[in-house]
Amino acid sequence: MKMSEWLRLLLLCVYLAPGRSLTCIWCSGSPYNCQESTQLCTLNQTSCMSQAFTIVEAGQGGQPDSVSEWTYKGCSQGLVCNESVYLDLGFRKSYISSQCCITDMCNKGTYYARVPVSGLWCQACEGNNVSCAANLTSLRCAGVQDRCMTIQTLYVNGSSSNVVYKGCGTGNLCGRRLEYNTGSxxxxxxxxxxxxxxxxxxxxxxxVDESPNGIQCYACNETGKGECRTxxxxxxACTGNMTSCLDVVGFPRGNTLMRGCVSGDVCWGLSASLSLQxxxxxxxxxxxxxxxxxxxSYFKSGSSTVHRSLMGGALLGLIGGLRTLL
Known part of the structure; x- marks a missing residue:
């Protein structure tokens, strides 16, 4: 028996003494919005697992590929641990990864499927619509960067200006619309x-869709003069895709720094669009x-905190089959 196996066995003996069960993080949802709680394991469930799925559906008629992701966390018997599986059907690519650990609450945190990359090259630039059309360089992607990406941002405040970034990225960002209105x-x-x-x-x-959608939100940008003081x-008045209201709160003081209307993709946790610290x-x-x-108030029963799912029918079937192995 290898030394690593002896160590695992020793840890199991310590943590699974008679009458003691493992406690794991439990959640089921998108990797960036998986609402975590705790789960008390049965005695035969000796591991905490994080399992992630990424499904890439080939685009049709020149449309970009669509990417769906799902994460499951909870107690496991350890039958499917520390594995990565890749299935390519041509029209659909499936990536499944699992990771196990054997101490209480050890499966906390964001977990994505490992997507292999075979030396993808992408165009890179930082500028605007004009400069990024003329000043492109070629960039080799690394790690799990499996997509060439273009991020475009339009600022509207009387007049309009735009910022463009090109480079490598991961599929979980594709197709997102990050919109907000905090007054100006x-x-x-x-x-x-x-x-x-x-x-x-x-x-x-x-x-840009600036048609009113019937929602109103409080709005402010704190500059130190008490603009966001309650x-x-x-x-x-919210417009288009901005169907949620936002509070950005600073910690540890708990003071509000920004309020306004936002699109659902921002509420998914992609707060980099707001340059949050x-x-x-x-x-x-x-x-x-x-x-x-x-x-x-955002945590009370019946709260309207945004929860949205990217999981498609094919992904549901895949998850259902694999959970029997947990």
Whole structure:
């Protein structure tokens, strides 16, 4: 028996003494919005597992590939541990990864499927629509960067300006629309992807829907002058995809730094679009003027905190079959 196997056996004896069960993190959902809770394992469930699925459906008629992701965490008998599986059917690629550990709550944190990359090259630039059409360099992707990506952002505040980034990225960002309005300016970002060498050369116009959707949110940008101090009376009328209200809260003081309307993709946790720091937390709710700054209200029963799923029918079937092996 290898030394690593002896060590695992020893740890099992310590942590699984008579009458003691393992406690694991449990969740089922998208990797970036998997609401974690705890699960008490049965005595034969000797591991905490994180299992992730990435399904890439080939685009049709020139459309980009669609990417769906799912994560499952919980107790496991250890029958499927520390494995990666890749299945290519031509029209669909499936990536499944699992990771196990044997101490309480050890499967905490975001977990993605490992997607192999075979030296993809992408066009890279940082600028605007004009400069990124003329000043492109070729960049070799690394790690799990499996897509060539173009991120375009349009700022609207009386006049309009745009920022464009091109380079390598991961499939979980593809197709996202990151939009927000905190009073001034209104920001519209979209992420487009493709999967062949140097395929991200063009720049498509950012589509903007500014038709009112009936939602109103409190709005502010804190500059140190108390703009976001509660109570606040400044509001904005939400438009298009911006169907949620936002609170950005600074910790540890708990003061509100930003309020406004946002699209659902921002609420999924893609807060890089707002240039948030690690000490700042983002909360979303649905309903007129729900972003009052009372953070505890987002966790009450019946709260309208945004939860959205990317899981398609094919992914559901795949997960159902694999869970029998846990």
């Amino acid at each position: 300016p209104r920001v519209y970002s979209q992420v487009s992807c493709c999967g062949s060498n140097n395929c991200n050369q063009g720049v498509r116009p950012v589509t 109570p606040i009376t400044s509001t904005v 690690a000490s700042q937390k983002l909360y979303c709710c649905q309903g007129n003027l729900c972003n009052t700054g009372v953070v505890s």
